[in-house]
Amino acid sequence: MKLSHPFLKINNQKPHSLLDRRYAERAPIRYRINYSGEEGARIVTGEGTLKDLSKTGCKILGATTSSLGSSLTLHLYLEDGQAPMCLTNVTVSWIASDSFAVKFPKLSAEERKRLQDLVWKNVSLSSLVDQRTAFRIV
Numbered sequence: 001m002k003l004s005h006p007f008l009k010i011n012n013q014k015p016h017s018l019l020d021r022r023y024a025e026r027a028p029i030r031y032r033i034n035y036s037g038e039e040g041a042r043i044v045t046g047e048g049t050l051k052d053l054s055k056t057g058c059k060i061l062g063a064t065t066s067s068l069g070s071s072l073t074l075h076l077y078l079e080d081g082q083a084p085m086c087l088t089n090v091t092v093s094w095i096a097s098d099s100f101a102v103k104f105p106k107l108s109a110e111e112r113k114r115l116q117d118l119v120w121k122n123v124s125l126s127s128l129v130d131q132r133t134a135f136r137i138v
Helices: 109-127
Strands: 031-039 042-051 057-061 071-076 085-095 099-103
Touching: 085 109
Parallel strands: none
Antiparallel strands: 031 042, 031 071, 042 057, 057 099, 071 085, 085 099
Protein backbone atom coordinates (compact mmCIF):
# COMPACT_ATOMS: atom_id res chain seq x y z
CA MET A 1 0.00 0.00 0.00
CA LYS A 2 1.46 3.34 -1.09
CA LEU A 3 1.10 6.17 1.42
CA SER A 4 1.33 9.44 -0.43
CA HIS A 5 -0.65 12.55 -0.90
CA PRO A 6 -0.86 14.31 -4.28
CA PHE A 7 -0.10 17.71 -2.69
CA LEU A 8 2.90 16.64 -0.59
CA LYS A 9 6.37 16.67 -2.05
CA ILE A 10 9.23 14.68 -0.66
CA ASN A 11 12.50 16.60 -0.41
CA ASN A 12 15.27 14.36 -1.73
CA GLN A 13 17.93 17.08 -1.69
CA LYS A 14 21.05 16.66 0.41
CA PRO A 15 20.70 18.92 3.46
CA HIS A 16 23.27 21.63 4.05
CA SER A 17 25.29 21.47 7.23
CA LEU A 18 23.54 23.27 10.03
CA LEU A 19 26.56 25.42 10.74
CA ASP A 20 29.72 25.59 8.74
CA ARG A 21 32.80 25.98 10.93
CA ARG A 22 34.34 28.49 8.54
CA TYR A 23 33.89 32.22 9.03
CA ALA A 24 34.05 33.08 5.33
CA GLU A 25 31.85 32.13 2.39
CA ARG A 26 33.40 29.50 0.12
CA ALA A 27 33.06 29.43 -3.64
CA PRO A 28 33.04 26.06 -5.42
CA ILE A 29 35.57 26.77 -8.17
CA ARG A 30 38.28 25.00 -10.13
CA TYR A 31 41.36 26.94 -11.17
CA ARG A 32 44.97 25.93 -11.70
CA ILE A 33 47.41 26.55 -8.86
CA ASN A 34 51.16 26.13 -8.36
CA TYR A 35 52.70 25.89 -4.90
CA SER A 36 56.21 25.79 -3.48
CA GLY A 37 57.91 25.83 -0.11
CA GLU A 38 60.83 24.56 1.92
CA GLU A 39 60.92 21.65 4.34
CA GLY A 40 64.34 22.00 5.93
CA ALA A 41 66.87 21.58 3.11
CA ARG A 42 64.24 20.07 0.77
CA ILE A 43 62.30 22.22 -1.72
CA VAL A 44 58.63 21.27 -2.18
CA THR A 45 56.86 22.15 -5.43
CA GLY A 46 53.64 21.03 -7.02
CA GLU A 47 50.69 21.82 -9.20
CA GLY A 48 47.05 21.24 -8.39
CA THR A 49 43.51 22.47 -8.73
CA LEU A 50 42.18 25.24 -6.55
CA LYS A 51 38.84 24.36 -4.94
CA ASP A 52 36.53 25.92 -2.36
CA LEU A 53 38.13 29.36 -2.35
CA SER A 54 37.36 31.88 0.38
CA LYS A 55 39.04 35.09 1.45
CA THR A 56 40.66 33.19 4.34
CA GLY A 57 41.92 30.04 2.59
CA CYS A 58 41.25 27.29 0.10
CA LYS A 59 41.32 23.59 -0.62
CA ILE A 60 43.82 22.31 -3.17
CA LEU A 61 43.32 19.06 -5.07
CA GLY A 62 46.79 17.60 -5.45
CA ALA A 63 49.22 15.72 -3.28
CA THR A 64 51.65 17.66 -1.12
CA THR A 65 54.79 16.52 0.60
CA SER A 66 54.60 19.46 2.98
CA SER A 67 53.79 18.90 6.61
CA LEU A 68 50.96 20.35 8.65
CA GLY A 69 51.74 23.93 9.67
CA SER A 70 54.39 24.45 6.99
CA SER A 71 54.51 27.61 4.86
CA LEU A 72 53.97 27.67 1.12
CA THR A 73 53.94 30.21 -1.68
CA LEU A 74 50.91 29.93 -3.97
CA HIS A 75 50.42 31.13 -7.54
CA LEU A 76 46.67 31.25 -8.20
CA TYR A 77 45.56 31.38 -11.84
CA LEU A 78 42.15 32.95 -11.25
CA GLU A 79 41.18 33.54 -14.90
CA ASP A 80 39.88 36.98 -14.04
CA GLY A 81 41.85 38.89 -16.66
CA GLN A 82 44.71 39.69 -14.28
CA ALA A 83 48.15 38.19 -13.69
CA PRO A 84 48.29 35.15 -11.39
CA MET A 85 47.95 36.09 -7.72
CA CYS A 86 51.02 35.26 -5.64
CA LEU A 87 50.46 34.65 -1.93
CA THR A 88 53.39 34.01 0.41
CA ASN A 89 53.46 32.60 3.94
CA VAL A 90 50.34 30.49 3.34
CA THR A 91 49.96 27.86 6.10
CA VAL A 92 49.02 24.23 5.45
CA SER A 93 46.03 23.60 7.76
CA TRP A 94 45.12 19.96 6.92
CA ILE A 95 46.30 17.18 4.65
CA ALA A 96 44.52 14.23 3.02
CA SER A 97 45.86 11.69 0.53
CA ASP A 98 44.75 13.61 -2.57
CA SER A 99 44.22 17.14 -1.28
CA PHE A 100 45.17 19.66 1.36
CA ALA A 101 43.93 22.98 2.70
CA VAL A 102 45.73 26.21 3.36
CA LYS A 103 45.01 29.27 5.43
CA PHE A 104 45.94 32.62 3.93
CA PRO A 105 48.01 35.16 5.85
CA LYS A 106 46.75 38.70 6.36
CA LEU A 107 46.00 39.90 2.84
CA SER A 108 46.49 43.36 1.42
CA ALA A 109 43.33 45.33 0.68
CA GLU A 110 43.84 44.71 -3.07
CA GLU A 111 44.32 40.94 -2.62
CA ARG A 112 41.34 40.68 -0.29
CA LYS A 113 39.10 42.60 -2.73
CA ARG A 114 40.20 40.47 -5.68
CA LEU A 115 39.49 37.22 -3.83
CA GLN A 116 36.23 38.47 -2.37
CA ASP A 117 34.99 39.62 -5.79
CA LEU A 118 35.78 36.19 -7.23
CA VAL A 119 34.17 34.39 -4.29
CA TRP A 120 30.94 36.39 -4.47
CA LYS A 121 30.76 36.04 -8.25
CA ASN A 122 31.01 32.26 -7.96
CA VAL A 123 28.77 32.01 -4.89
CA SER A 124 26.09 33.94 -6.76
CA LEU A 125 26.37 31.56 -9.71
CA SER A 126 26.33 28.44 -7.53
CA SER A 127 23.32 29.62 -5.54
CA LEU A 128 21.29 29.53 -8.75
CA VAL A 129 21.45 25.75 -8.62
CA ASP A 130 20.88 25.58 -4.84
CA GLN A 131 24.41 24.45 -3.97
CA ARG A 132 25.41 27.44 -1.88
CA THR A 133 27.50 26.62 1.15
CA ALA A 134 26.16 27.63 4.54
CA PHE A 135 28.25 30.18 6.41
CA ARG A 136 28.44 31.71 9.85
CA ILE A 137 27.40 35.32 10.42
CA VAL A 138 29.59 37.03 13.02
